[in-house]
Amino acid sequence: MDCSIYVHIPFCESKCFYCAFASFSNIENEQKKYFENLEKEIKRDKHTANIKSIYIGGGTPSFVDCNYIKKILDLLMKKYDVDKNAEITIEVNPNSINESKLTFYKKIGINRLSIGVQSLNNLQLKRIGRLHNKKQAINCIKLAKKVGFKNISCDLLLGLEKENFWLLKKSLRPLMKNVTHLSCYMLQVEDNTKLKDLIEKKQIILPNEDEVVNDYQRVIKYLNKHGFKQYEISNFAKEGFECKHNLNYWARGNYLGFGLAAHSFVGNKRWANAKTFDNYYKGIKELEEVLTKQQIIEEIIMLGLRCDLGVDLDKLKKLGYDIQKNPNFNYLLENNILVKNKNIINLLPKYYGVSNMIIEKLLN
Ligand SMILES: C[S@@+](CC[C@H](N)C(=O)[O-])C[C@H]1O[C@@H](n2cnc3c(N)ncnc32)[C@H](O)[C@@H]1O
Ligand code: SF4
Structure with missing residues (x-):
């Protein structure tokens, strides 16, 4: 991988x-x-x-x-x-x-x-x-x-x-x-x-x-x-x-994290090492989770809209979420807050500062 x-x-x-x-x-x-x-x-x-x-x-x-x-x-x-x-x-x-x-x-x-x-x-x-x-x-x-x-x-x-x-x-x-x-x-x-x-x-x-x-x-x-x-x-x-x-x-690629408090992400599994030396030495994990479909959808939107990678609409559709049916989607597009190029949507960088608010609207 x-x-x-x-x-x-x-x-x-x-x-x-x-x-x-x-x-x-x-x-x-x-x-x-x-x-x-x-x-x-x-x-x-x-x-x-x-x-x-x-x-x-x-x-x-x-x-x-x-x-x-x-x-x-x-x-x-x-x-x-x-x-x-x-x-x-x-x-x-x-x-x-x-x-x-x-x-x-x-x-x-x-x-x-x-x-x-x-x-x-x-x-x-x-x-x-x-x-x-x-x-x-x-x-x-x-x-x-x-x-x-x-x-x-x-x-x-x-x-x-x-x-x-x-x-x-x-x-x-x-x-x-x-x-x-x-x-x-x-x-x-x-x-x-x-x-x-x-x-x-x-x-x-x-x-x-x-x-x-x-x-x-x-x-x-x-x-x-x-x-x-x-x-x-x-x-x-x-x-x-x-x-x-x-x-x-931000593209949700795989990563392995080594050391105290380090996070790893492989497939849709995430885990994190302990934050104290003793627990880290014992191999104790602070977190171990397999992401749900909803978590994956939210991550794709959150990470993609905050950088110029954008969000792949087909990827979301495959996960069962047609973002284009979200009532706020067209408003954001028509007002040039979101731009669509083929199947990728991007947030215009001037709106990065309010991305949290926009992302929330797209997750409703
Ligand atoms: C994990 S730190 C390590 C970098 C390096 N040790 C240093 O201090 O230059 C990475 C960066 O996070 C940023 N950072 C750390 N604490 C922050 C805070 N409370 N608010 C915003 N940025 C922060 C700093 O710019 C820092 O360079
Ligand atoms: S205390 Fe934090 S910000 Fe300061 S040098 Fe260490 S890691 Fe960097």
Whole structure:
């Protein structure tokens, strides 16, 4: 089967104030045991797969010893049939990277970097607990290019404050000139994070939602105008640099996830590893489910309408749902909110921001 692989590295140098991902700091002595168990988990896997993409994410993969990454990648290459053109990504943070690590990654076959820039405003970075500054972020991109990476993505966060668009453009320019892909996320205030605590204590005041949406619309226009096409709600790429790994998620392709809290999806079966080290080591699953027909229909619509893959009407029909009979469908089509090309419908990107509302209408 064609498949992608996700490997989770749950270690970080420190925990950012907004982050609710399965990632932990100050537990460096756990790393050896974790990687031993990760290897065991991969060795135990029974799937035969032709691998189109590998994504080493976290946490902060660049924070751990490079040799751990090499060992895992070597094992995956040996065990599975990995395409020679497979997209192999690693997430790196500007404060835990240097030229020799980047050279090492390149040498072991990694061909795409996802750099956690988040912001190029030093005050904003400090306010959210990031350990790097603007200079380190720019330097990381420069080094990545120097060692020969051609496919570089940066993560950005919007909504940290009401943006001065002139300053934001000034920040975006050096990124657009040097990278091929940008993921721009609107900051979410998650439960059990330091950010939530700071907001409750009124020590951080975030802009209101309308202000953030307004900033986001301007960013989208600006990026589109400069050759970064929005191909999913939060993702922008130069032509040909769309992330294959994420496209496979949105197309509901197969993926195997290894490591703490990692999710897998094969056929219509989904499972997820435990979120604590002890339970992960014991092989306990946090989730195991076979999707129902209704869940599959909902996923096809939800994932397809949020990116430029769109929704295949025939696929839905085969599952027993003729979306064209939905009373809202024609209204959305006639008002150019949805566009139909042969059997594929797409949501116009300018409506991505309200996609939840539209999707709900199509599921009624
Ligand atoms: C799983 S994190 C790992 C990346 C890497 N460790 C880093 O921090 O740069 C992937 C991305 O999710 C985004 N993210 C994390 N928490 C978020 C939140 N509360 N709201 C919006 N985006 C968030 C950040 O942009 C981050 O780069
Ligand atoms: S945002 Fe990245 S570096 Fe920060 S705590 Fe989360 S995973 Fe770690």
